[in-house]
Amino acid sequence: MRNLDHTFAALADPTRRAILARLALGETTVMELAQPFEMTQPAISRHLKVLEDAGLILRRVEGTKRPCRLAPDATREVDAWLAMLRKALSANYDRLDGVLAAMGPAKHAKKRKGRR
Amino acid sequence: MTKLSLKTEGDRFVVVTRRFAAAPEAVYRAHTDPKLIQKWMLGPDGWTMPVCINEARPGGKIRYEWSDGNGGGFYLTGEFVELVPFSRIVHVERMYLPDPTPDNHVTTTFAKDGTGTLMTMRMSLPDAATRTAMLQSGMEHGMEAGYVRLEDMLQLRP
Numbered sequence: 001m002r003n004l005d006h007t008f009a010a011l012a013d014p015t016r017r018a019i020l021a022r023l024a025l026g027e028t029t030v031m032e033l034a035q036p037f038e039m040t041q042p043a044i045s046r047h048l049k050v051l052e053d054a055g056l057i058l059r060r061v062e063g064t065k066r067p068c069r070l071a072p073d074a075t076r077e078v079d080a081w082l083a084m085l086r087k088a089l090s091a092n093y094d095r096l097d098g099v100l101a102a103m104g105p106a107k108h109a110k111k112r113k114g115r116r
Numbered sequence: 117m118t119k120l121s122l123k124t125e126g127d128r129f130v131v132v133t134r135r136f137a138a139a140p141e142a143v144y145r146a147h148t149d150p151k152l153i154q155k156w157m158l159g160p161d162g163w164t165m166p167v168c169i170n171e172a173r174p175g176g177k178i179r180y181e182w183s184d185g186n187g188g189g190f191y192l193t194g195e196f197v198e199l200v201p202f203s204r205i206v207h208v209e210r211m212y213l214p215d216p217t218p219d220n221h222v223t224t225t226f227a228k229d230g231t232g233t234l235m236t237m238r239m240s241l242p243d244a245a246t247r248t249a250m251l252q253s254g255m256e257h258g259m260e261a262g263y264v265r266l267e268d269m270l271q272l273r274p
Binding site: 078080081082084085086088089090091092093095096097098099100101103 | 119120122124130132134136137138142143145146152155156157158159160161241242247250251
């Protein structure tokens with residue numbers, strides 16, 4: 001669960017916003033991040049720790065490096081899934097409207113008796 | 117399109133409601149008769165359900181197999197928990213994408229609504245990994261539908 005206070009605190013700093021903008025282009029190592037910002041690696045690492053704690057970035061271990069990338073947006077991801085479900089169900093139920101219209105009440109009663 | 121309502125309930129459930137212009141008996145039957153299910157529970161255009169097993173009794177098995185007509189497809193298995201003709205169905209299901217997704221507990225109710233039916237379906241909101249797997253399979257289909265629409269639009273142009 002993402003804590004909104006952490007998220008906003010993390011986003012309040014211009015350097016951290018710039019780091020996120022850089023990560024939007026793809027996964028990056030601390031060394032690569034430190035160069036354009038003219039900051040020491042420990043200083044960048046402190047910013048990354050704040051971003052990681054806020055759930056905004058993910059880091060993995062690759063040898064001695066710890067490349068970071070943007071965390072997928074949990075809310076947006078749920079919305080995408082719900083949109084897909086809505087689309088599939090809408091298509092199904094629109095089709096079901098036609099099936100129900102074709103069934104008709106008389107046919108329905110007769111067929112049900114005959115089936116068992 | 118406005119007939120369908122889809123809402124999350126907390127972060128664990130999804131509730132879908134839809135009105136139908138037919139009595140609850142008919143809508144219930146369209147959910148439990150394999151011959152009828154095969155006509156509508158198909159997802160995107162062009163898909164079919166070659167296998168439809170629906171043993172509508174408590175403990176009865178469910179197996180739906182979908183095909184996109186080009187060698188692609190997936191299937192779902194499930195079991196009925198409770199059936200109250202023609203008002204309530206409780207079942208458990210899981211999709212194979214190809215690994216089985218966690219069990220989805222689904223309760224579907226059919227209530228008389230004037231001359232029609234108000235259907236309410238309450239199901240589990242799948243976990244993040246399951247949503248991703250479903251989106252990956254769904255996005256391909258969605259893009260396919262998008263291309264079809266684009267073709268239609270191009271044909272309409274002078």
